[in-house]
Amino acid sequence: MNNLNDISKHDFYMREALNQAQMAASIGEVPVGAVAVVNNRIVAGNCNRIETTCDAAAHAEMLVLHDTCRILDRWRLDNVTLYVTVEPCPMCAMAMILHRIPRIVYGAPEPKTGAAGSFINLMHNPRLNHQIQVVPGVCMDEAAKLMKQFFKSKRMG
Numbered sequence: 001m002n003n004l005n006d007i008s009k010h011d012f013y014m015r016e017a018l019n020q021a022q023m024a025a026s027i028g029e030v031p032v033g034a035v036a037v038v039n040n041r042i043v044a045g046n047c048n049r050i051e052t053t054c055d056a057a058a059h060a061e062m063l064v065l066h067d068t069c070r071i072l073d074r075w076r077l078d079n080v081t082l083y084v085t086v087e088p089c090p091m092c093a094m095a096m097i098l099h100r101i102p103r104i105v106y107g108a109p110e111p112k113t114g115a116a117g118s119f120i121n122l123m124h125n126p127r128l129n130h131q132i133q134v135v136p137g138v139c140m141d142e143a144a145k146l147m148k149q150f151f152k153s154k155r156m157g
Helices: 003-026 060-072 090-098 140-156
Strands: 033-038 041-047 081-086 103-108 133-135
Touching: 003 033, 003 041, 003 060, 003 081, 003 103, 003 140, 033 060, 041 060, 060 081, 060 090, 081 140, 103 140
Parallel strands: 081 103, 103 133
Antiparallel strands: 033 041, 033 081
């Protein structure tokens, strides 16, 4: 597959993750969304649900990993690409590594907690038993804008 098709495919799936992020914002959650893709098909999607579930681990990525394992009936997700609107945190990055995710695609970098290179790079740590291909910056402006709008509304409200 050529690079142009990869870019348009990444854009399509990231827009689905952005829809999930918008859902998060609409229910008062930090607007992060994620979708899992297998064989060009979305198998699971979710958004942050920390506030609504009273669970600090209810990040979009964690929920999507859980749902994907249930749907595929296995814990090794070695044919899944995970699309997430914001660079994953260390907790989510380690979960992806443990699940053997081969590739993640993310939108906006997260300089305070990003574990794909912005703050720390767990995705390519040679001391871990698995490394993940990272495709950063897909729909970055839209993802960053959602986050900025959300936190601006929280400060003003």
